[in-house]
Amino acid sequence: MSGVGVRRNRNDLLAGLDWAVELDERWVVLGPNGAGKTTLLRLAAAELHPTVGTVDLLGERIGKVSVFELRPRIGFTSGAFANRVPGEELVRDVVVSAGYAVVGRWREEYDTIDTDRALELLAAMGVTYLADRTFGTLSEGERKRVLIARALMTDPEMLLLDEPAAGLDLGGREDLVARLSALALDPDAPATVLVTHHVEEIPPGFTHALLLRDGRAVVAGLIEDVLTAENLSKTFDQDLLLERSGDRFFARRR
Numbered sequence: 001m002s003g004v005g006v007r008r009n010r011n012d013l014l015a016g017l018d019w020a021v022e023l024d025e026r027w028v029v030l031g032p033n034g035a036g037k038t039t040l041l042r043l044a045a046a047e048l049h050p051t052v053g054t055v056d057l058l059g060e061r062i063g064k065v066s067v068f069e070l071r072p073r074i075g076f077t078s079g080a081f082a083n084r085v086p087g088e089e090l091v092r093d094v095v096v097s098a099g100y101a102v103v104g105r106w107r108e109e110y111d112t113i114d115t116d117r118a119l120e121l122l123a124a125m126g127v128t129y130l131a132d133r134t135f136g137t138l139s140e141g142e143r144k145r146v147l148i149a150r151a152l153m154t155d156p157e158m159l160l161l162d163e164p165a166a167g168l169d170l171g172g173r174e175d176l177v178a179r180l181s182a183l184a185l186d187p188d189a190p191a192t193v194l195v196t197h198h199v200e201e202i203p204p205g206f207t208h209a210l211l212l213r214d215g216r217a218v219v220a221g222l223i224e225d226v227l228t229a230e231n232l233s234k235t236f237d238q239d240l241l242l243e244r245s246g247d248r249f250f251a252r253r254r
């Protein structure tokens with residue numbers, strides 16, 4: 001993204017943003033409510049055009065390429081998408097239908113190769129046992145994991161996760177962080193961008209961080225350089241202490 005801004009009703013949702021994500025990088029985007037994180041992710045998902053500046057995704061410039069060609073190359077999960085999945089849809093179909101770029105079952109039969117891949121991805125997220133349940137009967141944590149499996153179904157070149165741990169209990173969060181860490185450490189995994197409010201949710205293996213406040217980047221770069229008490233305090237407008245324990249981070253007010 002170069003010189004990117006998004007304006008709505010005379011408000012800058014994002015402004016002056018220069019940001020580059022390479023294919024082998026795993027980024028976390030941190031910032032308070034309303035900082036512009038979801039707006040940023042929607043730009044990266046080719047769901048939104050910038051008001052000013054240029055966005056290049058996977059070698060294509062937004063505005064010059066059909067977003068319908070680009071979107072299958074990008075895996076995206078968000079709460080907004082979760083709300084669009086029909087509750088009566090079978091979990092295995094929620095995952096497999098990503099390969100056909102649809103939500104909701106639209107074919108009587110899917111190819112065995114696709115069904116096998118969907119089951120493999122559900123297994124990687126630890127939720128094989130849910131394959132024959134309907135999506136509407138799942139808990140929040142189960143839904144999140146199923147949607148991450150769906151996001152990976154098309155073998156995307158870029159994976160975008162909007163607050164994947166929101167609404168999870170402690171065990172669910174820790175399980176998800178471990179699974180996302182395994183994904184981050186897999187050299188074959190796609191470039192990944194994860195949006196969160198909490199440093200506790202940063203999976204080990206993530207390499208870079210972008211801190212956002214009021215639609216602007218406070219700082220961006222390697223996690224070791226960017227994640228400091230000073231930068232975090234600036235971002236969240238509080239005097240914060242940041243602790244590191246092993247490969248995890250913890251923050252609280254000073």
Ligand SMILES: Nc1ncnc2c1ncn2[C@@H]1O[C@H](COP(=O)(O)OP(=O)(O)OP(=O)(O)O)[C@@H](O)[C@H]1O
Nearest residue numbers: 008009011013031032033034035036037038039040
């Ligand atoms: N169409 C719009 N018109 C005016 N303001 C908008 C519009 N859409 C979003 N906003 C505002 O833009 C800001 C950024 O929104 P965004 O959803 O990107 O933030 P966020 O960092 O993801 O927040 P949260 O952490 O609460 O999910 C918010 O203050 C929001 O109210």
